[in-house]
Amino acid sequence: MTLRTILKSWVERYFSDEEALILLVVLVAGFAAIIWFGRMLAPFFTALVIAFLLQGVVSALTRRGLPHLLAVIMVFLAFISVLLTLAFILMPLIWNQLVGLVQETPRMFASGQGWLDELQARYPNIITPDQMQSWIGVASREISQLGQRALTLSLASLGNIMSLIIYLVLVPILVFFMLKDRDVLVGFMLSLLPQKRTLLSRIWREMDDQIANYIRGKFIEIIIVGTVTFFTFAFFGLPYTALLAVLVGFSVLVPYIGAAVATLPVAAVAGFHFGLSEEFVYVLVAYGVIQALDGNVLAPVLFSETNNIHPVSIIVAVLFFGGIWGFWGIFFAIPLATLLKALIYAWPRSMHEREERRSLQAPAKE
Structure with missing residues (x-):
């Protein structure tokens, strides 16, 4: 062939x-x-x-x-x-x-x-x-x-x-x-x-709630993580608290990568302000606890209704769509990956259902 x-x-x-x-x-x-x-x-x-x-x-x-x-x-x-x-x-x-x-x-x-x-x-x-x-x-x-x-x-x-x-x-x-x-x-x-838009309607139903839940959930996640980070850093007396809190809050837009990137400025400011002291360690431990609670408690609760996507797929989507559309590509990387996943599952399924209907109608015509 x-x-x-x-x-x-x-x-x-x-x-x-x-x-x-x-x-x-x-x-x-x-x-x-x-x-x-x-x-x-x-x-x-x-x-x-x-x-x-x-x-x-x-x-x-x-x-x-x-x-x-x-x-x-x-x-x-x-x-x-x-x-x-x-x-x-x-x-x-x-x-x-x-x-x-x-x-x-x-x-x-x-x-x-x-x-x-x-x-x-x-x-x-x-x-x-x-x-x-x-x-x-x-x-x-x-x-x-x-x-x-x-x-x-x-x-x-x-x-x-x-x-x-x-x-x-x-x-x-x-x-x-x-x-x-x-x-x-x-x-x-x-x-x-x-x-006639059965396939379009099916994909839209699968995507509508998920996109809405993702946008609202991500907004809530940014607010909670940023607020908790602000009060935590303010408790330790860390300078540039508002700036670092905003940075850590927006870092949740990029799963896995954002937390690693935000760690560098937090560690730099804490190290410069406190030196290599116990307070420096306490700040890093508190920051690590915030990231752990976000990844293991907050995010699963907020996005429990969203389709599970493999971490490799998420990172590839962030790199690809972020390279094309910048900030908005990063923000919508997960919904776009979910759209592609819905297409991959819904389109062949629709074609198979159409073929089954044709096979059932063929004997009836005979």
């Missing part, structure tokens, strides 16, 4: 049905729109994520007897309050701490160089002077690059003020209308699809 025959048989099996072709067109058009127009439509996608997050609260209020419009207004006002709090209280605090950390980086580097000198003096046979110079050279280059990146970010941010204003205006407006006219918008999208 030739390769051409194999490919022809495969195409006839999976794409001979009209609905399969429509599904393929929808998937290709959706991914193409995100790849080519993702930056342009970023406010829309941001609003869509937030609306997904808030829709659960609106639905809960309507189930308690509140009118839909009143529930939408209450949830939207709460969202605006949180947004204003972040914009005028939390963000300036984080920015000031980030500026302070960048300014204090040379002192941290000098302190780290002193520790290396001390280690080299204690263990001259293990750490050679050449290794010392190599480590110091690498650290110097990283520090200089960090300063250049901070300066570039500061200059670039001056040109992005208008974009920020657009986000602050457009996103809330889009969120309000997505919540208020959800049924109308969903009905319009469904009207664009053909009446």
Whole structure:
């Protein structure tokens, strides 16, 4: 059997049905729109994520007897309050701490160089002077690059003020209308699809609850982990508490990798502030306990309704989609992996069911 025959048989099996072709067109058009127009439509996608997050609260209020419009207004006002709090209280605090950390980086580097000198003096046979110079050279280059990146970010941010204003205006407006006219918008999208959409409906049912649960669960996980980290570090008197708490909170977006990446700045700040003392060990132990509780208790509780995906698949999805779409690719890596898993299971199953129906109908026709 030739390769051409194999490919022809495969195409006839999976794409001979009209609905399969429509599904393929929808998937290709959706991914193409995100790849080519993702930056342009970023406010829309941001609003869509937030609306997904808030829709659960609106639905809960309507189930308690509140009118839909009143529930939408209450949830939207709460969202605006949180947004204003972040914009005028939390963000300036984080920015000031980030500026302070960048300014204090040379002192941290000098302190780290002193520790290396001390280690080299204690263990001259293990750490050679050449290794010392190599480590110091690498650290110097990283520090200089960090300063250049901070300066570039500061200059670039001056040109992005208008974009920020657009986000602050457009996103809330889009969120309000997505919540208020959800049924109308969903009905319009469904009207664009053909009446026969059994496969599409099956995949959508499998994905709808999982995406909503993932977005809400991830938001709750970020808030809980960040809050617990903030109070834990504040208890030990660690500087830059808000900045580190935000970093640790957002590190949960990238399973396995995020926790490892967030450990370095936490250890660096704690080591510079406390030195190699008991307090330094206590901070690292507390941070390890937070990560262990998040991975073994909090995440399983929040995402118990989400399909189990192998860790290797999660890491590959994070690397692939993060490389394509940056932050949003990382954020939606697990839902996109879940979508691919649903496609892999639902599409062949639908084809098998169609073949079984045809085999059952064939004797009846005879």
